[in-house]
Amino acid sequence: MNTPTYTAQQLAEQFGLQVHGDGSTAIRGVATLAHAGPGQLTFLANPRYRTQLADSQAGIVVLRADDAEAAPATALIAKDPYTTFAKIAALFDIAPTRPPGIHPSAVIDPDARIAASAHIGPFVTIGARSVVGENCIIGPGSIIGEDCTLDTGCELIARVTLVTRVRIGKRVRIHPGAVLGADGFGLAMDAGSWIKVPQLGGVRIGDDCEIGANTCVDRGALEDTVLDNDVRLDNLVQIAHNVQIGAHSAIAGCTGIAGSAKIGRYCLLGGAVGVVGHLEICDKVVITGKSVVRNSITEPGEYSSGTPLTDNRTWRKNAARFKQLDALARRILSVSKEKE
Amino acid sequence: MNTPTYTAQQLAEQFGLQVHGDGSTAIRGVATLAHAGPGQLTFLANPRYRTQLADSQAGIVVLRADDAEAAPATALIAKDPYTTFAKIAALFDIAPTRPPGIHPSAVIDPDARIAASAHIGPFVTIGARSVVGENCIIGPGSIIGEDCTLDTGCELIARVTLVTRVRIGKRVRIHPGAVLGADGFGLAMDAGSWIKVPQLGGVRIGDDCEIGANTCVDRGALEDTVLDNDVRLDNLVQIAHNVQIGAHSAIAGCTGIAGSAKIGRYCLLGGAVGVVGHLEICDKVVITGKSVVRNSITEPGEYSSGTPLTDNRTWRKNAARFKQLDALARRILSVSKEKE
Amino acid sequence: MNTPTYTAQQLAEQFGLQVHGDGSTAIRGVATLAHAGPGQLTFLANPRYRTQLADSQAGIVVLRADDAEAAPATALIAKDPYTTFAKIAALFDIAPTRPPGIHPSAVIDPDARIAASAHIGPFVTIGARSVVGENCIIGPGSIIGEDCTLDTGCELIARVTLVTRVRIGKRVRIHPGAVLGADGFGLAMDAGSWIKVPQLGGVRIGDDCEIGANTCVDRGALEDTVLDNDVRLDNLVQIAHNVQIGAHSAIAGCTGIAGSAKIGRYCLLGGAVGVVGHLEICDKVVITGKSVVRNSITEPGEYSSGTPLTDNRTWRKNAARFKQLDALARRILSVSKEKE
Known part of the structure; x- marks a missing residue:
C-alpha cells in the first residue's frame, strides 16, 4: 500500500478550510498533538491541550481561528476542528479490500x-x-x-x-x-x-x-x-x-x-x-x-445519579449513615422547626 | 408454512379457560392490545393497560373475570392472563426445523x-x-x-x-x-x-x-x-x-x-x-x-441500593454532601441531643 | 490419562516447604478443606475456614506454621499457603494436547x-x-x-x-x-x-x-x-x-x-x-x-462509592432524602451555627 500525501492547500479545498501559513506543507498521516511529526497532521479541539500547541512538531494543525496565531506550523482553520480532523483522518483509514x-x-x-x-x-x-x-x-x-x-x-x-x-x-x-x-x-x-x-x-x-x-x-x-x-x-x-x-x-x-x-x-x-x-x-x-x-x-x-468515590474508610462511615438518612432528615426538620 | 387457525372454543378447551362471547371467533396470530386486529388474540394482564381495552380491535382478548364485561370482543377468562397468553402464543412460535x-x-x-x-x-x-x-x-x-x-x-x-x-x-x-x-x-x-x-x-x-x-x-x-x-x-x-x-x-x-x-x-x-x-x-x-x-x-x-436520578447540577450538590454525611449526622445528633 | 501421585516429602522438596507429620503420605489430587478425602491435598489460607480444619479428611493440608499443630493430617508448612496451593494444584491441571x-x-x-x-x-x-x-x-x-x-x-x-x-x-x-x-x-x-x-x-x-x-x-x-x-x-x-x-x-x-x-x-x-x-x-x-x-x-x-443495600421500603425513603441532601445540610449547618 502506498501512503497517500496531501498538502495543506489540497485539504483546504477538499474540506472548505482556510490555510494559515504555508499551503504547500505536505503530510502523509495523522497523529496526536503531542506525538505528531513534521510529516503528520494533528488537531486542537479541547482547550486543555492548548498548552501542547507551541511544542507540537506537526506539519499541519487543524484548529479554530482563535488559535491560529499560536500555531507553530501551518494551520488549517475549521469551525469544528474535531469533526474536520475525523474527515481528514478517514483519508488514511485504508480498509483491507474484501472482493465480491x-x-x-x-x-x-x-x-x-x-x-x-x-x-x-x-x-x-x-x-x-x-x-x-x-x-x-x-x-x-x-x-x-x-x-x-x-x-x-x-x-x-x-x-x-x-x-x-x-x-x-x-x-x-x-x-x-x-x-x-x-x-x-x-x-x-x-x-x-x-x-x-x-x-x-x-x-x-x-x-x-x-x-x-x-x-x-x-x-x-x-x-x-x-x-x-x-x-x-x-x-x-x-x-x-x-x-x-x-x-x-x-x-x-x-x-x-x-x-x-x-x-x-x-x-x-x-x-x-x-x-x-x-x-x-x-x-x-x-x-x-x-x-x-x-x-x-x-x-x-x-x-446523573450515584455517589462520589472516597477512601474506603470514609465511605463506610458515610454509607452507614445513608441507611439513617430519612430518620436524620426528620430530626433536622423537627429541630429547625422548633427554632422558628 | 401454513399459519394455524384456532377458535376461542378450541383454545378454551385446550387451556381450560372460560369463553365470554362468541366461541367461534377464530384467530391466526397474537399481538399487543394496542395493535391486534380482528384475526388476532391479545391479553390484558397489567391494569395500567385497561384503558386500551375498549378500543382494541383484537378478535379475542385473554383477561381476568373482572375485566370480561369491559371486553369489546370475545374474551377468554384466565386466572393468570399473562401465563395463559404465553401458552397460546407458543402455538405460533414455529421454530425452523433442524433435521437429525x-x-x-x-x-x-x-x-x-x-x-x-x-x-x-x-x-x-x-x-x-x-x-x-x-x-x-x-x-x-x-x-x-x-x-x-x-x-x-x-x-x-x-x-x-x-x-x-x-x-x-x-x-x-x-x-x-x-x-x-x-x-x-x-x-x-x-x-x-x-x-x-x-x-x-x-x-x-x-x-x-x-x-x-x-x-x-x-x-x-x-x-x-x-x-x-x-x-x-x-x-x-x-x-x-x-x-x-x-x-x-x-x-x-x-x-x-x-x-x-x-x-x-x-x-x-x-x-x-x-x-x-x-x-x-x-x-x-x-x-x-x-x-x-x-x-x-x-x-x-x-x-435495593443506589440513589435517585436528578438533573446533573442538583446531583453534584447532593453528591458532594454525601462525602460529609457522617459529619453532618454527628452534628444533627449533637444538636438534637442538646435540645432534649 | 494416568493421574500423577505425589508424597508430602516430594512436594516439600519441589516447592521448598516443611513437612509436619508423615512425609510418605501420598495424594492424587486436590480439593477444598471441607471435601478433600485421604488421597487429596487441601489448604488453609483464610482464617475463617480454620474451624473446618479439625474435621478435614484430607491426606495433606498446606497451611501456615501457626496452624500446623491443629492439622489432623500431614501438613506442609508454607508462608503463603494459597500461592503454594496454586502451584501444587497446577500439577493436576492437565490441559488437552494440541499438536503442532x-x-x-x-x-x-x-x-x-x-x-x-x-x-x-x-x-x-x-x-x-x-x-x-x-x-x-x-x-x-x-x-x-x-x-x-x-x-x-x-x-x-x-x-x-x-x-x-x-x-x-x-x-x-x-x-x-x-x-x-x-x-x-x-x-x-x-x-x-x-x-x-x-x-x-x-x-x-x-x-x-x-x-x-x-x-x-x-x-x-x-x-x-x-x-x-x-x-x-x-x-x-x-x-x-x-x-x-x-x-x-x-x-x-x-x-x-x-x-x-x-x-x-x-x-x-x-x-x-x-x-x-x-x-x-x-x-x-x-x-x-x-x-x-x-x-x-x-x-x-x-x-469505594455507592450506597448500602436495604429493604426496598427503607431504601425508597432514604433515596428520596438524597435528593434533598444539600438543602438538609444547609439547614443543619445553619441550626448548629446558631447554637454556637
Whole structure:
C-alpha cells in the first residue's frame, strides 16, 4: 500500500478550510498533538491541550481561528476542528479490500439471496429467506439465521450473529461478537416453574447505525425492537426486547436498557448506565456514566445519579449513615422547626 | 408454512379457560392490545393497560373475570392472563426445523458420542469424551470442548462455547455467544507477579435452564459452578467460579455474581445487579436493578441500593454532601441531643 | 490419562516447604478443606475456614506454621499457603494436547506467517501480514485479522477475535468470545449526524497477560491501547480505546474503563467498576466492586462509592432524602451555627 500525501492547500479545498501559513506543507498521516511529526497532521479541539500547541512538531494543525496565531506550523482553520480532523483522518483509514464473491466454505441456504457484489467470508452460514444486499461484507464466522435482511453497504466485521427476523438498513457496521435478534427475556410463572413467553417479533436497525463488539439487541416479544437511523452503540451494551431508540442517539459501553424502554433522538448515554423498562426518555437527554434511570424523563438536559468515590474508610462511615438518612432528615426538620 | 387457525372454543378447551362471547371467533396470530386486529388474540394482564381495552380491535382478548364485561370482543377468562397468553402464543412460535444428522463440515473427536437424533450444524467442533444427547440441536459455529455432556433436548442456538467439563441437563437453551466452562478468575501473587490458580472444577446446569446471549458461566476452581433446575439467565450476565444458583431463580441482563456466592431458589435479580463473592442470599429474594449486594441476605423480600436520578447540577450538590454525611449526622445528633 | 501421585516429602522438596507429620503420605489430587478425602491435598489460607480444619479428611493440608499443630493430617508448612496451593494444584491441571500443525479447514492468508510448532485449530482464519509465534495454540473458530502478531506460547482458547493491529506478547491466554482490536467508539457530530472518527491505532498486550471470556479491548484512535505485562482481565470487561493499564494490575468481571484512562501498576479493580475517561489512577490502588471513579487518584489505597443495600421500603425513603441532601445540610449547618 502506498501512503497517500496531501498538502495543506489540497485539504483546504477538499474540506472548505482556510490555510494559515504555508499551503504547500505536505503530510502523509495523522497523529496526536503531542506525538505528531513534521510529516503528520494533528488537531486542537479541547482547550486543555492548548498548552501542547507551541511544542507540537506537526506539519499541519487543524484548529479554530482563535488559535491560529499560536500555531507553530501551518494551520488549517475549521469551525469544528474535531469533526474536520475525523474527515481528514478517514483519508488514511485504508480498509483491507474484501472482493465480491462467496467463500467456498460458506453454507448458504438455497432460499437465501446474496447480491453479486457482496463479500461472504469463510465459515459464514446464511439461513432461509435471508437477503444480503449490494456491497455488503459478511466477515468470517458470521451467522445469519432465517428471515434476515441487510440493505446495501453493510459490514458485519467478523463473527456477528443475526439470529432471526433481523432487518438492517444501509451502511450499518456491526462489530465482532454482537448478537442481534436473540430471544427477549420473557418469562411467566406457571405452577411454580417458568414458562417461556414466545418472542415473535424481530429487530429493525435503521441506516448508518453502528453496533459494538459483544453487544446484544434482542428481538421483540410481539412487535420489533427498533433502532432508528444513525444510532451508535458501543461494546457490551444490552438492548432488551421492544426497546426503541431514536435517531442519532449514542450509547457508551456496558449500558443496559430494559424491555420496552423508549429513548428519544439525539440522546447520549454514558458508560454502564441502566435504564429501567417501560419508561420514556425524551429527545436530547444526556445521562452521565453509571447512572440509573428509574422514571421517565420529559425535559432535555443532563442527568446523573450515584455517589462520589472516597477512601474506603470514609465511605463506610458515610454509607452507614445513608441507611439513617430519612430518620436524620426528620430530626433536622423537627429541630429547625422548633427554632422558628 | 401454513399459519394455524384456532377458535376461542378450541383454545378454551385446550387451556381450560372460560369463553365470554362468541366461541367461534377464530384467530391466526397474537399481538399487543394496542395493535391486534380482528384475526388476532391479545391479553390484558397489567391494569395500567385497561384503558386500551375498549378500543382494541383484537378478535379475542385473554383477561381476568373482572375485566370480561369491559371486553369489546370475545374474551377468554384466565386466572393468570399473562401465563395463559404465553401458552397460546407458543402455538405460533414455529421454530425452523433442524433435521437429525451431522453437517459434513463439523469436526467431531472420535471419542465423542452424538445421539442419532441430534442435529449438529456447520462449523461445529466437539471434543474428546463429550456426549450430545437425543434431540439436541447444536447450532452453527458452536464449540464443545472436552468432557462435556448435554442431556436430551438441549439447544445451543449458534456460536455457543462449552469450554471443558460442562454438564448440562435436559431441555436447556443457550443463546449465541454464551461461554460456559471458561477458567474462573483465580490468581495468587507470587514474588510480585500473578500466578494462575488452576480451575479444576466444572459447570453443572440443571434441567430447563436458559442462558442468554454473551453470558459467561465460569467453571469452578475445585468444585463445580452450579445452576439448579429452571434457572434463567438473561444476556451479558457474569457467573463467576463456584457460584451456586437455586432452582427457578431468574437473573436479568448485565448482572454479575462474584465467586462462591450462593443464591437461593425463586430469587429475582434485576438488571446490572452486583453480588459480592462468598455470601449467601436466601430463597425468594428480589433485588432491584443496579443494586449491589455486599452482605448475606437471610430474609425473603425486596431489596435495593443506589440513589435517585436528578438533573446533573442538583446531583453534584447532593453528591458532594454525601462525602460529609457522617459529619453532618454527628452534628444533627449533637444538636438534637442538646435540645432534649 | 494416568493421574500423577505425589508424597508430602516430594512436594516439600519441589516447592521448598516443611513437612509436619508423615512425609510418605501420598495424594492424587486436590480439593477444598471441607471435601478433600485421604488421597487429596487441601489448604488453609483464610482464617475463617480454620474451624473446618479439625474435621478435614484430607491426606495433606498446606497451611501456615501457626496452624500446623491443629492439622489432623500431614501438613506442609508454607508462608503463603494459597500461592503454594496454586502451584501444587497446577500439577493436576492437565490441559488437552494440541499438536503442532494447521487444521485443513483453516483459512490462512498467504502473507501470514505461522510457526511450525504452532497449533491452528478448525475454522480459524488468519489475515495478511499476521504472525503466529512458536508454540502458540489458536483454538477453533478464532479469527485473526490483518497485521496482528502473537509472540511465543500464546493460547487463544477458542472463538477469539483479533480484529486488526493487535500485538500480543509471550504466554498470553485469551478466553472464548474476547474481541481485541475492534474500532474504538469515536464519533463526531457533523451537520446533525454522526461521523466516524477513524481508529488508526492498535492494541498492545504485554507478556503473561490473561483476557477473560467476552471481554473487549478496543484499538486506539491514533496511538495504541496498551496492557503492560502480567495484566489480568476477567470476563465481560470493556477496555476502551487508548486506555493504558500498568503491569500486574487485575480487573474483575463487568468492569468498564472509558477512553484514554490510565491505570497504574499493581491496581485491583473489583467487579462492575466504572472508570471515566481521560483520568489517571496511580499504582497500588484498590477499587471495591461497583464503584465509579470520576476523578484521578494520586494516592495508593482502597476506594469505594455507592450506597448500602436495604429493604426496598427503607431504601425508597432514604433515596428520596438524597435528593434533598444539600438543602438538609444547609439547614443543619445553619441550626448548629446558631447554637454556637
